[in-house]
Amino acid sequence: xxxxxxxxxxxxxxxxxxxxxxxxxxxxxxxxxxxxxxxxxxxxxxxxxxxxxxxxxxxxxxxxxxxxxxxxxxxxxxxxxxxxxxxxxxxxxxxxxxxxxxxxxxxxxxxxxxxxxxxxxxxxxxxxxxxxxxxxxxxxxxxxxxxxxxxxxxxxxxxxxxxxxxxxxxxxxxxxxxxxxxxxxxxxxxxxxxxxxxxxxxxxxxxxxxxxxxxxxxxxxxxxxxxxxxxxxxxxxxxxxxxxxxxxxxxxxxxxxxxxxxxxxxxxxxxxxxxxxxxxxxxxxxxxxxxxxxxxxxxxxxxxxxxxxxxxxxxxxxxxxxxxxxxxxxxxxxxxxxxxxxxxxxxxxxxxxxxxxxxxxxxxxxxxxxxxxxxxxxxxxxxxxxxxxxxxxxxxxxxxxxxxxxxxxxxxxxxxxxxxxxxxxxxxxxxxxxxxxxxxxxxxxxxxxxxxxxxxxxxxxxxxxxxxxxxxxxxxxxxxxxxxxxxxxxxxxxxxxxxxxxxxxxx
Amino acid sequence: xxxxxxxxxxxxxxxxxxxxxxxxxxxxxxxxxxxxxxxxxxxxxxxxxxxxxxxxxxxxxxxxxxxxxxxxxxxxxxxxxxxxxxxxxxxxxxxxxxxxxxxxxxxxxxxxxxxxxxxxxxxxxxxxxxxxxxxxxxxxxxxxxxxxxxxxxxxxxxxxxxxxxxxxxxxxxxxxxxxxxxxxxxxxxxxxxxxxxxxxxxxxxxxxxxxxxxxxxxxxxxxxxxxxxxxxxxxxxxxxxxxxxxxxxxxxxxxxxxxxxxxxxxxxxxxxxxxxxxxxxxxxxxxxxxxxxxxxxxxxxxxxxxxxxxxxxxxxxxxxxxxxxxxxxxxxxxxxxxxxxxxxxx
Numbered sequence: 001x002x003x004x005x006x007x008x009x010x011x012x013x014x015x016x017x018x019x020x021x022x023x024x025x026x027x028x029x030x031x032x033x034x035x036x037x038x039x040x041x042x043x044x045x046x047x048x049x050x051x052x053x054x055x056x057x058x059x060x061x062x063x064x065x066x067x068x069x070x071x072x073x074x075x076x077x078x079x080x081x082x083x084x085x086x087x088x089x090x091x092x093x094x095x096x097x098x099x100x101x102x103x104x105x106x107x108x109x110x111x112x113x114x115x116x117x118x119x120x121x122x123x124x125x126x127x128x129x130x131x132x133x134x135x136x137x138x139x140x141x142x143x144x145x146x147x148x149x150x151x152x153x154x155x156x157x158x159x160x161x162x163x164x165x166x167x168x169x170x171x172x173x174x175x176x177x178x179x180x181x182x183x184x185x186x187x188x189x190x191x192x193x194x195x196x197x198x199x200x201x202x203x204x205x206x207x208x209x210x211x212x213x214x215x216x217x218x219x220x221x222x223x224x225x226x227x228x229x230x231x232x233x234x235x236x237x238x239x240x241x242x243x244x245x246x247x248x249x250x251x252x253x254x255x256x257x258x259x260x261x262x263x264x265x266x267x268x269x270x271x272x273x274x275x276x277x278x279x280x281x282x283x284x285x286x287x288x289x290x291x292x293x294x295x296x297x298x299x300x301x302x303x304x305x306x307x308x309x310x311x312x313x314x315x316x317x318x319x320x321x322x323x324x325x326x327x328x329x330x331x332x333x334x335x336x337x338x339x340x341x342x343x344x345x346x347x348x349x350x351x352x353x354x355x356x357x358x359x360x361x362x363x364x365x366x367x368x369x370x371x372x373x374x375x376x377x378x379x380x381x382x383x384x385x386x387x388x389x390x391x392x393x394x395x396x397x398x399x400x401x402x403x404x405x406x407x408x409x410x411x412x413x414x415x416x417x418x419x420x421x422x423x424x425x426x427x428x429x430x431x432x433x434x435x436x437x438x439x440x441x442x443x444x445x446x447x448x449x450x451x452x453x454x455x456x457x458x459x460x461x462x463x464x465x466x467x468x469x470x471x472x473x474x475x476x477x478x479x480x481x482x483x484x485x486x487x488x489x490x491x492x493x494x495x496x497x498x499x500x501x502x503x504x505x506x507x
Numbered sequence: 508x509x510x511x512x513x514x515x516x517x518x519x520x521x522x523x524x525x526x527x528x529x530x531x532x533x534x535x536x537x538x539x540x541x542x543x544x545x546x547x548x549x550x551x552x553x554x555x556x557x558x559x560x561x562x563x564x565x566x567x568x569x570x571x572x573x574x575x576x577x578x579x580x581x582x583x584x585x586x587x588x589x590x591x592x593x594x595x596x597x598x599x600x601x602x603x604x605x606x607x608x609x610x611x612x613x614x615x616x617x618x619x620x621x622x623x624x625x626x627x628x629x630x631x632x633x634x635x636x637x638x639x640x641x642x643x644x645x646x647x648x649x650x651x652x653x654x655x656x657x658x659x660x661x662x663x664x665x666x667x668x669x670x671x672x673x674x675x676x677x678x679x680x681x682x683x684x685x686x687x688x689x690x691x692x693x694x695x696x697x698x699x700x701x702x703x704x705x706x707x708x709x710x711x712x713x714x715x716x717x718x719x720x721x722x723x724x725x726x727x728x729x730x731x732x733x734x735x736x737x738x739x740x741x742x743x744x745x746x747x748x749x750x751x752x753x754x755x756x757x758x759x760x761x762x763x764x765x766x767x768x769x770x771x772x773x774x775x776x777x778x779x780x781x782x783x784x785x786x787x788x789x790x791x792x793x794x795x796x797x798x799x800x801x802x803x804x805x806x807x808x809x810x811x812x813x814x815x816x817x818x819x820x821x822x823x824x825x826x827x828x829x830x831x832x833x834x835x836x837x838x839x840x841x842x843x844x845x846x847x848x849x850x851x852x853x
Contacts, residue, residue, distance in 0.1 A: 312736060336738030350736055353729035355796055360722070364737040367722050374718045418737070 008071060010035040010199050011087075011168050016065035018051055018223075025051040026062070027223035031201075033168065038190060038200045040210045040232055043220035044244050044465070044498075049203055052220070053170050056201075057089040058082035069167070080109075088161030089170040096153050098146030103127040105145050106160045130159045133196075134189050151182035158189060162198075169193065170201045175209055176299045187213050205297050207237055207502045219243040237499065245465075245494045253445045253470035258490065261287045265324070267457040268340070268426045270309050273318030278304045279481035280317070286457035288425070291448065293472030293489060294461045295497050301481040302461045303345055306428045310342045311335040322426055336365055338426075341419030345430040345461075347411045354404030358394075359385035361403045362417045388417035392447060409440025416447065427451065429460045433467065445471060465497045477501060545841060546789065546805040549834075553812050561819040570815065572698055578811040579704040580605075580762040582804055584775075585782040585789075586711040587755025589803045590748050592786050593715075594728040595795025596648065596655035598749065600662035601756040601782060604640045605775030607666040608633035608760035613679035613770030626686035629764065634757035640666060641753015645746035663779070670772035678771040681764060690765020700762050707758060712800040724748055728795025784831070785810055788838040809834070 011033040018026040026048050033039045043049050054060040056067075058076040067074050069085055076082045082089070096105050103123045104111075112119045112126070127141040136155050139148070145156055154174060161169045171190075175183045190200055190213055204210060210217065214232030218225055219240060227243040266285035274280035279301035286292045296302040307313045309320045314330030321327065328334035344350035352361055362385035363370065370381045385399045392413045396405070403414060412432060419427060432448065433441045448471060452458050462468045468475055469489050477485040477500045485500055557565040564570065584601055591598045612633040640662060647658040681687060692699050715721040723744045726734040735741045756775075763774050787793060788809065789802030810831065817827045 310736075332735060333738050333740055342736055344736055349730070350732050352733055353726060353796065356725065356729055360726075364726060364734070364739070368719050371719045374720060376717055376719060376722060 009033060009068075010070060012066075012068045013052075013056070014066050014068075016052065016055060016067075017063045018055060018060060019063055024223055026055070029065075029220065029223065029225045030228060031218055031225065032229060033199045033201060034215075035167070035199055036194045036197045037215040038194065038202050038213050038232075040214040040217045041201060041203045041220065042205075042210070042217055042240060042244060047220040047244070048223040049220055050172070051223075053089060053172060053201075053203070056082065056087055056168075056170060083110075083164045083166070086165060086167035087170070088164050088166035088168070089172070090154070090157050090161060090174060091172055096145050096156050098144070100145060101141065102131075102139055102143050102145055102148075102156055102159075103141035105156050106130065106141075106163050108160070110164070126163065127159065130162050131155070133162065133192065134159060135192055136185075136189075149182070151178050151185060154178070154186065155189065158193075162193075166198065168199045168201065170203075172203045173205070173298070174202075175204060175206065176297075183209070205502055207240075221245075237503070238495070241495045241498050241502075245498060253442070253467070254449045256291070256449070256471075256473060256489075258473070258488075259289065261290060264288060267323060268309075268459070269319075269321045269324075271319050273305070273308060273320065274316050275301075275304055275308045275313055276316050279308075279478070282318070282478075282483055284476055284483070284486065286426070286459060288455045288457055289452050290474070291452050291458045291460060291472045293468035293475040294459065294478060295465055295468045295475060295501060296461075296478035297501050298463065300478045300501070302478050303430050305478065306342060306430050306459065306461055309335075310340055310428055312342070336422070336424075339422075339424050340426040340428065341365075341422060341424035342428045343412065343415045343419070343430060343432060345434065347408070347415065347435070351415050352403045352411060355402055357400050358389070358403050358406070358414060359399035361414055362388060362399070362421055365418055366422050384421050385417065388420050389414075392417055392420075393443070407437070407440070408435035409437060409444060412436060412440075412444055413447070416451075420451075425456050427456050427458045429458065431462055432460060433462070433464070465494050469494060469497065543790070543799070543802055543805060546802060546809065550805060550809050550812065553809065553816060557812065557816040557819065560816065565816065565819050568696075570819075572693075572701070574808075574811050574815050575701045575704075576698050576766070577814070578807050579698075579700040580759040580766065581778065581781055581785065581811065582704040582807045583707045583755050583762065584759040584778060585785045585803045585807050586707055586800060587752035588779075588782045588786050589711070589789070589791050589798045589800055590715070590724055591655075591752045592783070592791050592793060593724050593795055593798030594745060594748050595731070595793075596745070596748070597659065597783065597793075598641075598644065598752045599656065599659040599779050600640065600644060600666060601752065601759075602775040602778035602780075603663040603666040603670070604637055604753060604756040605760040605763060605778060606772050607640070607670040607673075608636040608757050609764050609770035609774045610670045610674040610679060610772055611636045611770075612760070612764060613681055614673055616681060616683060617679055626683055626689065629681065629683060629686055630761045633760040633764065634754060637753045637755070637757020637760060638750055639753070640756070641750040642746060644753065645749030648749065649742035649745035667772065674770065674772045676772060678769050680769045687765065687768055690762070700765060703758070703762060707755065708800060708804055715798055715800050720747070725796060725798065728792075728797075730796070781810065784835050788835060806838075 009032045013029065013031040016026050016029045029048065029052055031052070041049055041052070051060060055062050056076065058079040058081050061077070067076065074085055076085070076087070097108065100108070103120070106127045107123050112123045124141040131137060131139050131141070134155060139152060139155060145153060148156065158169070174186060178186060193200060202214065210232055217227065217230040217232050217235065217240065219227035219230070221244055227240070264287045267288045268286040270285065271283045273282045282305055284292060294302050294305065304313060308315045311327065311330050311332045311334065319326055322338040322340060325338065327338045327340070348354065359382045363381045367376060367381060370377045370384070382399055389397060389399055394410055394413045394417065403411065406414060429448065433444055436444060448458060448460070460468065460471055469492060472489040475487055475489045475492055475497070476483050477497060479501055584605070588598060588601065612629045615632050616629045644659055644662050647653050648655050689699060694702055715724065723739055726739055727741050727744055731741055760774065764770055785806035786803050789799055789804070789806035791798045791802060813830060813834070814827060
């Protein structure tokens with residue numbers, strides 16, 4: 001890893017700019033990758049990493065900027081073009097087809113065939129060669145991919161990249177789905193690729209991985225490359241974090257007044273909660289009027305903690321109580337009856353019926369209350385929904401319109417309205433501002449703060465650290481399925497939290 | 508919906524798009540109205556064809572009652588099916604369950620209880636058999652997590668077999684006078700069979716549109732995960748819906764007993780497919796989330812009238828089948844057009 005070829009860069013991206021309506025995703029990014037190196041890309045959520053990868057893989061077209069590969073300027077107009085010139089991307093979600101064999105997956109999209117008849121023997125042979133190169137001769141080309149582990153699938157995905165004779169392979173958080181032994185294997189493969197002169201662009205939040213296999217680091221912040229070609233071994237973590245943070249929070253979060261709640265009884269109490277293979281020993285409490293933030297990486301178990309305490313997943317261990325009364329394990333109806341409401345991460349797929357009117361979405365947890373012996377009183381429903389919609393400034397105000405017509409921020413308000421109609425006193429918010437545009441964000445923040453002031457106990461999960469710190473009174477940090485820190489939000493800085501989630505332990 | 512409907516260029520800039528369309532009417536209501544109008548027009552066209560080709564033989568009160576009487580059992584069956592399809596499921600077993608219900612009821616009435624049996628025994632047995640089959644379907648689908656298509660296919664095969672065992676493949680005649688008399692009778696000039704369908708349809712419409720049961724059905728079909736996370740007990744509700752569908756199969760079995768005066772293991776053969784076709788033609792979405800009882804009834808009437816027109820013109824049942832196939836495809840194509848247009852609006 002030290003023997004980086006000091007020759008000319010294999011890939012160079014200079015001054016890449018990409019606008020999306022209302023947002024500048026990339027604002028002049030430079031990236032330089034040498035042959036045979038592992039180049040790490042660091043940056044917080046929203047810093048522009050995914051957009052940069054998408055430009056490289058042909059999924060997005062840059063507004064301006066130059067990309068050169070082996071000294072020649074290239075235009076990457078679509079994903080096929082990217083593969084043709086030798087740039088392959090392994091996305092976070094594994095892109096293999098479970099029902100097909102290893103060889104069929106490797107040659108998917110560029111099948112070896114004569115007049116439409118596939119040359120299976122040849123495909124099999126070449127797949128075996130590639131797998132040998134990768135150091136995984138034990139995976140048979142004829143094996144069905146669905147029977148492989150996540151790590152095995154990743155090897156197949158990598159074999160596909162190599163079958164295109166890729167010179168540059170982009171790996172987007174490849175270790176997120178792997179356990180530590182599988183990560184070791186992945187790194188062996190990466191080293192094998194390096195020795196053949198393949199350059200790897202490696203995206204990860206985990207410092208230990210970057211230290212182990214990285215050669216150089218480029219840091220992105222707010223769509224700009226703020227640190228370039230830093231030494232992956234020598235650069236101190238704190239310096240990297242300093243580069244990544246300090247993002248201007250352009251949306252105001254109302255200041256939290258710290259109140260002494262030591263005399264109050266907890267409204268929500270979670271003790272020793274566990275979900276096998278995901279998290280264990282999670283305990284915390286939230287008092288009325290308090291906002292608790294949960295920070296952690298994707299895959300750390302932060303969303304699962306919310307879903308488990310809500311009963312959407314069945315805990316193997318532990319108790320949840322509201323006002324001292326225990327909530328039945330693994331039962332959403334009893335959690336809802338106890339006054340817990342969840343605003344899920346994926347609003348469209350988990351929260352709403354898009355083809356139904358707004359008012360019916362609002363009363364989805366409460367419509368039985370508007371009924372006498374099963375008979376619905378829809379005008380009462382409409383009235384209750386309208387009241388909340390007005391109070392939350394939901395737009396459009398007409399509650400007869402379909403929920404699918406709402407913008408992201410208004411969909412979030414709709415789900416909040418649902419729990420307010422219900423009278424929930426414990427609100428679980430998973431990524432409350434994901435997909436919400438800048439203007440609506442501050443409204444959502446004010447709303448959350450107001451609900452807390454009115455006596456709700458609120459738990460916020462977010463991958464945006466400034467959001468967690470700004471909104472919460474107290475913060476817990478989770479890493480690898482356990483709570484590593486609990487602290488008042490005012491005692492933590494963005495750097496501290498980032499350090500905790502990346503290193504998995506106190507600095 | 509932004510990623511599917513707005514162009515990429517306007518994506519992410521919703522604030523100024525909000526006040527642009529703040530009309531007051533519910534588009535949803537309009538949509539189902541337009542769909543039903545389409546069906547009514549098709550039905551009128553078909554009636555016109557019948558009048559032109561067969562004149563008074565077709566356009567008589569007697570013939571109208573014949574059509575309605577033939578439509579009645581299918582109508583009841585299709586109403587139960589509407590609920591199942593609204594949840595995004597399917598029930599292939601209803602025809603076979605009808606057969607099983609008829610032979611169980613007739614066996615009990617003609618053999619076990621001999622002379623003392625009353626119409627109540629017949630009707631209650633048939634309905635309970637249907638209900639139990641529906642509950643079994645629902646439990647296997649909701650708690651066993653078996654795909655509805657497979658679970659109800661298994662029930663279809665098994666009930667047909669059980670019906671053959673019970674009846675020893677014999678047709679069993681009903682000798683309970685009050686029962687057969689009631690089923691042949693009319694009230695206010697309308698056959699009692701048709702009255703049964705009307706009552707079931709009114710109750711079905713009411714349940715679907717005015718009760719918490721109907722709301723749950725639509726929610727479960729519209730987005731099962733969202734319904735679950737909103738606190739609806741999705742699995743329990745699915746059991747109820749399949750139980751309801753089985754019950755309508757039992758009621759339809761009672762009606763068939765009345766119409767044919769006998770129970771047989773072949774009763775209701777392929778009725779499940781006609782029922783599904785009527786529901787889909789009526790405008791209920793196969794993917795779930797929207798169900799229309801009125802549409803289903805119109806679908807049933809459309810198919811029954813079609814049969815009648817063909818019979819009046821001495822045309823073969825094979826030609827009838829071809830026409831049916833064409834109507835089903837045409838209706839589904841239309842449905843997709845509406846769905847696409849509705850999506851474009853949102």
